[in-house]
Amino acid sequence: MVELPSMSTTLTGSVSRRELLAVMGSIVPVTISGCSDFAFSNGTEGEGDTIEIMVENQTDERAAIGVRVENDDGEMLFSRVYELEPGHLDSAAGIETTPSTVTAFTPEGAAATWEYAPGLDIDCEGEDIGITLRSDNSIESWYAC
Known part of the structure; x- marks a missing residue:
């Protein structure tokens, strides 16, 4: 833990240049110390570690959308039923292994x-899986980085 120098002024009083530099010299390195990799990289470090499952409800009603993701051997990597309000997207889940097939379904029969x-033109590893339930009860698949 970093101890900050005490400042002898109140919020309404003036701060000397020396006090300001002492405080900033203590705060700034601590603030950015955990972010140096992010601040000085191109932002792709860590990308591809998890393939996100993004499920979107573009209907006018609350919808239940089931998702199942399998590997090449037909083993289940992911299975979940999403309960989404109209116009909402949930991207709180993901998988660590590259899948083979994705299945999405609703109780209404879609x-x-x-x-x-994915075959995206974007340079990223492990493109995220996007699933959208449309108002005509169709399911659209898409990918994103």
Whole structure:
């Protein structure tokens, strides 16, 4: 823990240049010490560690959307039912392994299964899986970094 020098002035009083430099000299290094990798990199460090599952409800009603993600051997990597309000997206879940197939379905009978094959022109590892339930009860798949 860093001890800050005590300042002999109140908020309404004046601060000497020496006191200001002493406080800033203590705060700034502590503030950015944990962010140096982020501040001085291109922001791609850590990208690709997790493939996010992003599920969006673009209907006018609350919707239940089931998602199942499997690997090449048909083993389940991820399974969850999302309960989403109209116009909401949930991206709080992800997987660590590259999947093979993704299935999304609703209790109303909408269903879609596709191979995980993002093919994005963006340079990123482990493109995130996007799933959108449309107002016509169709399911659209998409990818993002």
